[in-house]
Amino acid sequence: MLRITGGKIYDPANGIDGHVRDICINDRGKIVDSVDGGRTINASGMIIFPGGVDVHTHVAGGAMNFARAMTPEDHRRTQAFIRTQSRRSGLGGMAPTTFATGYLYAGMGFTTVNEAAVPVLSARHTHEELADIPIVDKATLTLMANNEIMLDQMEAGEYERAKNVVAWYIWAAKSYGVKAVNPGGVAAWKWGSDAKQMTDSIDGYNSLTPGKIVTMLATICDDLGLPHPMHLHCNNLGAPGNISTTLDTLKHLEGHRAHIAHSQYHAYGGDDWDTMCSATAQLAEYFNTHPNITTDAGAVLFGDTVTITADGPWQHLLYKLTGRKWGNLDVENETGCGIVPYTYRPSNLVNAVQWASGLELMLLIKNPWQVFLSTDHPNGGCFWRYPEIIQLLMCADFRNECIAKLPDKIKGRITLPEIDREYTLYEVATSMSAGPARALGLTQKGNLGVGCDADIVIYEEEDDVARMFSHPRYVIKAGEVVIEDGEIRETPEGREFLVKPSYAPETDEFMRPRFEDCYTMSFENYPVEIERIENPNMQECINANED
């Protein structure tokens, strides 16, 4: 039992903006009206947020592990965790090890993370890794938009069958929802090509287009009542002028719920790398008039990182651009993935536009319930650098100092210098916790109301915003004090959120021959057994059409 007194509470889910009141936590890690006895934390002069929720990150699985293998030179120079009685050893950096991932997220006040790209084929591996990430709760999304068994059904116009196939895969992977990456493009990449526009044909298919996949898959996610809508990585990522593709994609989503991942990478104008500019104003305008869609920023921070994405063709282009290491891993029938280490430099005009675009989206989209803090870790920057972004959002003066360091040629390519909006603490709490929790459909997260999970972060109020957000005074996970005075005190295991959407019972028999045709493992061994999930937590599907 725990009581927190005297702190200023920022709880956007309940409209509480800096009021001082007590929070009580019972023995089961839930927030309650009152408790008798137990410890009291005096939080006078401190700020209280709901624990952070990362709506889009890559922390575990085959691709991340491939990235770790590819970057030993970063491991050596990075932060190292020495083993103590309360924590295991590990390494931070661009692609942190599992234990370190949990410590770094919790150390920054984040208590829930969504691993946004899991192939079903290696989901067993992803879950084993997630079990080794302590403290935080986890959810995973299954990569679907290039699954050939599903695409075949879509091409044949068999909507019901496609829906059953998607539901079957979600449960086979023991995941929480659907991720769509470059719909059709990754399937085409299996033959070395791509599908950039909504109306492009897809290698290997006759009538199917990325646009049709986007609309059908969004409909399927809605009809299945998944708590989190389709999580979409649009086609034509990273390319100059791709704003037209992104806006076209959004039109294909009219009337549906959807979450657009890392929209910074999809908001460029210009015709080529020399003329590339920010087109965030157009994209923000769309979000401002369409409350059914949420997004995360996918902001870029200058420095070294490693890019990991299921978007294989884009990574091949990035390899050709940089001439650096390139890893590619295609997964039979389902998806692909590419890995390229990358350094974002302020002196590079393209990188400077990307840096500004991420911040512009966070500032131009008016409703913080629609745009969330993310770097698409590790693609735009490492997650443990989030406090730097918060500082850029909260302090216009600091932002202007940073803009002044960019090359002169940046003028006219970005709108950031004209924006004077500064995030309030209430808006930060929305964007890093309450908003993403709501978008994920996790009602017990990002919320300090009675009955919710007692995931709480307490900061010592100070002027240096970046310092404040990177060094919480206390972090409480499910009622347990895990971080206190900068030390990791407890490392409890987190839970994993799962859904089981319903599908026709004959789907197993429908899948079997198709599966045996293209996979190389036995059908019985393919679905991840529920016993392999440590601390599974079943979430209910919703009836979205009634909302």
Add this chain to the structure above:
Amino acid sequence: MTCTLGEVKQRADFIVYWGGNPAECHPRHFTKYTIMQKSKFLPRGRKDRTMVLVDIRETKSAKAADIFMQVKPGKDFELITILRALIKHQHVGDDQIAETGVTREMLDDLVQRMKSCKFGCFFFGMGLSMTRGKHMNSAALLTLAAEMNAFTKFVAMPMRGHGNVTGADVIMRWQTGYPFGITFNRGYPRYNPGEFSTVDVLVRGDCDAAFIIGADPGATMPQPAIDHLKRIPTICLDPHITHTSKLARVHITTAAQGISAPGTAYRMDELPLPLKPALKSPYPTDEDVVRRINKAISEKPFWLPEGSQPQMITAQV
């Protein structure tokens, strides 16, 4: 750039085995994953695929190949480098080609086939990765595969041996960031193959105890390493009597993975496959033994003095 084996099964119309002998070392490889399979895209199976074997001698795998290319021992790196030049139309001298033992006609034909296939795949074995040049050879072949993607789809994959070596590699990577050759002697993982690899640590006599699971270094390591294993307390977990178990001070007989113990094995393309035991064993599983040892150790005093908190090693960027 690699893929899972199902991609090869479905798509690869051009397959090169380099420095490996799958007919004898991976006997199910041809039939389950590569040349013999029919698929949606390659309906005629073997007839729709071309297989090339590159090796220093004509092994049994050569019979299965459409083209056998005999490279002179120790000249793999040169041959790969020449191919990298030829695909880009760079000039290569006759004497340079002669050095590899292959003719220019064969190379031109190979390059033409590589470029005109729809999906090419290199499988490379220890004949490439463990002979003169070692990881330089592997790196060269991986680079060739990467560069081939400028013309068509190409991937490369190592042919790995032994039980679950990939599984050990995968787990070490997620827990420590490194696949092997790791030391924890400063309390956090550091990596240096050649210094911290098991064989090097043993040969130098740096460790004062050894704990061996699912491996038989007593049969494969050089004599000085074996001598050191005999000198120090060596504990061995193995279902069988092995060279290592015979020299170990303690041998705990455990249940065999996949036969009487459950678990996960990672295939060479890093796919995790569940192991479902068919039999019961009177012996404990490896996991069970390790957990019990761990529990006993945790009851001993911690390695750091009471109340001390080691400094964090901060980033040096």
